[in-house]
Amino acid sequence: MRQAIVVGGGVMGCLSALELLQRGWQVTLLEAGETGREASWAAGGLVTPLYPWHYCTAISALANWSQRAYPQLAASLAEATGIDPELTACGLMWLDAEERDLALDWAQRNERDLQALEQPELYSRVAQLAPGFSGALWQADLANLRNPRMMQALRARLRQFAGFELQEHCPVSSLLVEQGRCVGVRSGPQTFTADAVVLAAGAWSAGLLQPLGVELPVEPVKGQMLLYKMPPGWLECMVMYDGRYAIPRRDGHIVVGSTLEYSGFDKTTDDQALATLKTAAERMLPALAGIEPVMQWAGLRPGSPDGVPWIGELPQVQGLWLNCGHFRNGLVLAPASCHLLAALMDGQPAELDAAPYNPATRGIGSAA
Structure with a gap:
């Protein structure tokens, strides 16, 4: 039986x-x-890129496949584990979208159900909005999931497999390479060996490759978030304005995000981000002005130059597979990315074209 280390x-x-x-x-x-407990926990849980019309075909292909896959994935995890990831297709409203024509053209070309709303209709849909918005773009089928519960469900599901072993608090210190092939990893005094190694360490992936002379352009990009609590159903859909979003959970919690900060591996929160996010939340939903956030946190995205991930075998080292560099769209792209990776590792046909993500042809250099 083939063995892999992830x-x-x-x-x-x-x-x-x-x-x-x-x-x-x-x-x-x-x-x-x-x-x-890292970026996957800290994210907002949107199952769409923030502005999908901005993205290249490579990202759109992964996003579209994942959006189709998520309902079955969430349902199967809930059934198998009893932990509901709370995938909720509540729709997303972009307020006063300056790129209305560009977005509608994108939607028509890609057969997406994106609609333009004028002022009366957008307030009839979301009465809590601040006055003064003139219009919006609306896509009713977009969803969010409660990503901490998604991760709890995934962990529980993995542990149901007899062939699975989980080692937490086990940082990898180095990759083991023999005669040009990755045969395992070291974690302190421990050595783990396998037929293949998958590097899916998010913002920490590049650091593990540098000792091999491989320069992967992935870096940590901090995002700070706020959490509010309102009655269940108070906000029925996701709303976005000027790059900030508010995402309702089923129990009334509302996630507001997010900042974009290049500050290394620092995950501390600060008052400046708190003020910026509170201002954005209250600009969209003025009722939040009288409520203190119940939580502020930060996570580190795996930033990459164009947001297109690396998925496939590293050409410099046989048996070492990459699945990293998803930047702001990790949760959005995960089902497609992982399906593609597994098909490639298994030597089987994939439903997606692997070429746009191939580490052999995409921007990986040699460390000096």
Whole structure:
């Protein structure tokens, strides 16, 4: 039986592991901290790029496939584990979208049900909006999921497989390479060996490759978030204005985000971001002005130059597979990315074209 080591316990690592297990592999997952507690926990949970008309075909292909896959994935996880990821197709409203014509043209070309709303209709849909918005773009079928619960469900599902081993608080210190092939990893005094190693360590992926002389342009990009609590059903859909969003959960919590900060591996929160996000929340939903956020947090996205991930075998090192660099769209792109990776590792035809993500042809240099 083929054996794989997956480095990283976020959504990419966990879904990669699940895909491989379902194909008959044995999988050991190594996570430096706790499973699902980094970027996958910190994200807002949108199952769409923030402005999908901005993205290239490579990202759109992964997003479209994932959006189709998520309902079955969420339902199967809930059934198998009893933990509901709370995938909710509540729709998304872009307020006063300056790129209305561009967005509508994109929607027509890609057969997406994006509509333009004028002022009376947008307030009839979302009465809580601040006055003064002149119009909006609306897509009714877009969803969000409660990503911390998604990660809890994935962890529980993985542990149901006899061929799965989870090692938490087990940071990988180095990759083991013999005669040009990755044969395992080291974590402190421990050595783990396998037929293949999957690097899905998010913002930490590049650091593990540097000792091999491989320069992967992935860096941490901090995003700070706020959480409010309102009665269930108070906000029925997601709203976005000027790059900020408000996402309702089923129990009335509302997630507001997000900042975009290049500050290394620093995950501290600060008052400036708090003020900026509160202002954005109150500009969209003025009733939040009288309510203190119940939580502020930050996560580190795996930033990459164009947001297109690397998915496939590293050409410099056989047996070392990448699934990283998804930037702001990790949760959005995860089902497609992990399905594609597993198909490539299994030597089977994939439903997606692998070429746009191939590490052999995309922007990986040699470390000086």
